[in-house]
Amino acid sequence: MAEVKTQEFWRWPETNWVNPDIDWKNGKLITAGVDVGSVSTQAVIMVDGELYAYGNTRTGSDSPNSARKGMGFALEKSDIKIDNIDYCIGTGYGRVNVPMAQQSITEISCHARGANFMYGPEVRTVMDMGGQDCKAINVDGRGKVLNFIMNDKCAAGTGRGMEVFADLIRVPVWEIGPRSFQISKQPPVISSTCVVFAKSEVVGLLESGMPENEIMAAYCSAMAHRIMELLNRLGVKEKFVITGGIAKNEGVVKRLEKELGIKTAERVWYKKEYIDRKYPFDTQLAGGIGAALFGQALLKMGNAKSARKA
Amino acid sequence: MIANYGFKDGSGDWYVVIDTDKCNGCGKCQEVCPPRILEVGPDEIDIFREGSVASVKHEERKKVRYSCAPCRPGYGEQPPPCVGACEPKAISHSDGWKRLYGHK
Numbered sequence: 568m569a570e571v572k573t574q575e576f577w578r579w580p581e582t583n584w585v586n587p588d589i590d591w592k593n594g595k596l597i598t599a600g601v602d603v604g605s606v607s608t609q610a611v612i613m614v615d616g617e618l619y620a621y622g623n624t625r626t627g628s629d630s631p632n633s634a635r636k637g638m639g640f641a642l643e644k645s646d647i648k649i650d651n652i653d654y655c656i657g658t659g660y661g662r663v664n665v666p667m668a669q670q671s672i673t674e675i676s677c678h679a680r681g682a683n684f685m686y687g688p689e690v691r692t693v694m695d696m697g698g699q700d701c702k703a704i705n706v707d708g709r710g711k712v713l714n715f716i717m718n719d720k721c722a723a724g725t726g727r728g729m730e731v732f733a734d735l736i737r738v739p740v741w742e743i744g745p746r747s748f749q750i751s752k753q754p755p756v757i758s759s760t761c762v763v764f765a766k767s768e769v770v771g772l773l774e775s776g777m778p779e780n781e782i783m784a785a786y787c788s789a790m791a792h793r794i795m796e797l798l799n800r801l802g803v804k805e806k807f808v809i810t811g812g813i814a815k816n817e818g819v820v821k822r823l824e825k826e827l828g829i830k831t832a833e834r835v836w837y838k839k840e841y842i843d844r845k846y847p848f849d850t851q852l853a854g855g856i857g858a859a860l861f862g863q864a865l866l867k868m869g870n871a872k873s874a875r876k877a
Numbered sequence: 878m879i880a881n882y883g884f885k886d887g888s889g890d891w892y893v894v895i896d897t898d899k900c901n902g903c904g905k906c907q908e909v910c911p912p913r914i915l916e917v918g919p920d921e922i923d924i925f926r927e928g929s930v931a932s933v934k935h936e937e938r939k940k941v942r943y944s945c946a947p948c949r950p951g952y953g954e955q956p957p958p959c960v961g962a963c964e965p966k967a968i969s970h971s972d973g974w975k976r977l978y979g980h981k
Contacts, residue, residue: 673921712922714879720886720939800881800890800971861924868925 576739577730579812583622584847585644589614591651596866597875599641599652600677600858601634601668603661606698606727607812608637611855612645612652616863618841620645623851626698630661638667650877654862658854660699669874672861674854675702675715681857682808683710685848687837691804694794695853696813698726701794703801710857716801721761724793726812728762729819732786735769736779747783747818754785765789787818794819795826806832814850878923881971882933883941889973891942893933893959897922899967902929906968909958912937912944931967942973951975 591597594614602609604626612620622640626633634657638649649667657665658677665671674695682693688708695702700719707713722728733740754777757768765786772782790813807829813819814834824830834850836842865871883892897920907915914937920926937944948957950970955961960968 672924676922676924712878714881715922716881716885716892718885720884797885800885865924 574737576733576737578625579740581622581624581640582847582849583620583640583643585620586618586846588844589617589619591619591645591647594619596863596873597647597651597653598859598862598866599638599655599667600855600860600862601637601655601657601665602659602674602677602854602858603630603634603637603657603665604659604674604698604854605661605700606730607851608633608659608661609852609855610634610637610641611852611859612641612647613856613859613863616860618846618856620647621849621852621855623849626661630664631666633661634665634667648877651875653873653875654866654871655874656858656862658858660697670862670865670871672858675704675717676712677854677857677861678702678810679704679706679712679857680710680860681853681855682706682810683708684856684860685810685836685850685853686806686808686832689806690808690832692798692801692807693853694798694807694809696724696726696794696809696811696819698812701725701797701811701813703798703803705801705804714801716797718797723762723765724790724797725762728765728790729786729813729816731762731766732769735766736773736782738779738783741815743783743787744816744818744820746780747787748821749780750778750784752781754781754788757785757789783818787816788822790819791822791826794823798827803827803829805829808832810850810853812851880922880932882938883971884939886942889976890971891945891973892971893941893945894969894971895931895933896967896969897926897930899965900930900963901965901967902931903964904929904931905962905964906931906959909962911947911958914941914944915959945970945974946977949974949978952978 657668662671705714
């Protein structure tokens with residue numbers, strides 16, 4: 568039988584990084600956060616509250632192995648070992664199944680705290696666009712949650728929905744945003760709020776001979792509109808930031824900004840030295856960073872004991 | 878903190894809303910709730926909070942529309958049992974049910 572080569576259009580690149588400016592051996596408290604989401608897993612290691620290393624991978628079929636894989640990927644470029652970590656917190660959809668974690672904390676708290684670290688204390692509304700849910704969170708200057716709303720009942724308007732769409736239209740997922748603006752006329756509105764039904768609408772549009780770019784524009788608009796409905800209930804305040812994978816899709820982000828009449832904050836570190844030293848900024852890290860920072864806070868307050876073995 | 882437990886779909890907003898700054902963790906709401914969807918325990922969002930707080934059970938959050946429907950929140954003269962039992966007035970509901978049963 569002939570070998571069939573299939574291209575996985577949904578597949579986004581996995582990344583890892585280690586901070587060249589930090590020697591972990593000089594650190595007092597080394598904490599980790601492992602955010603096992605439904606689609607992606609991030610392990611973040613922080614040394615005394617500074618970003619030291621991370622790994623961003625795809626979640627597999629079970630949480631413990633995904634957590635191990637993410638953590639292994641984060642540790643890969645450093646000589647630090649898992650036994651050198653003082654405290655590890657699991658978060659995200661699979662948080663209770665993180666084998667190396669001493670504790671789990673809900674991702675709502677972790678994303679709020681992480682966004683505060685990444686974008687700075689002026690952040691007031693955090694929209695986390697996850698793999699299979701979206702969360703809108705209002706926060707105070709310390710990253711504490713003031714109000715939250717979650718939509719995890721349906722996959723429309725989520726990262727996984729965008730992946731399904733990428734596969735259907737046979738365009739790599741990261742090209743959808745830019746290409747959705749290369750259109751000559753405004754696209755039709757995709758009415759379905761459900762991923763499965765939106766998919767059949769898209770099939771219909773493809774068959775009718777509509778240009779691919781216009782269909783991408785229509786899908787991004789539909790997703791932006793759906794997110795806006797959730798945000799309307801909560802109330803958006805500036806500085807407004809989006810975390811999670813969809814934050815990287817300008818096709819959704821720009822259309823959401825237009826509908827809301829509010830700009831999202833630039834995707835750069837709040838800490839100037841992080842910008843100067845060109846540390847990579849990944850919106851998917853917010854949950855893991857928040858979890859690692861909670862670990863540090865719990866150890867400092869004496870609410871947790873170091874589990875360091877080496 | 879305002880905690881919205883529930884979901885939004887094409888038919889409306891279906892949330893049990895708990896103001897955790899007002900909630901004193903007395904637990905009367907969980908006793909009077911007919912389908913027993915509420916629980917009282919440590920604050921899972923604000924991990925530094927001391928004392929208990931009411932929330933909707935995890936496994937109930939995607940069913941709020943149907944679990945709360947028999948009490949018809951927002952409709953009629955009487956508030957639903959959880960709202961009536963809450964002395965600090967920490968519990969409310971979104972307007973999905975009110976719209977479903979018509980305004981009064």
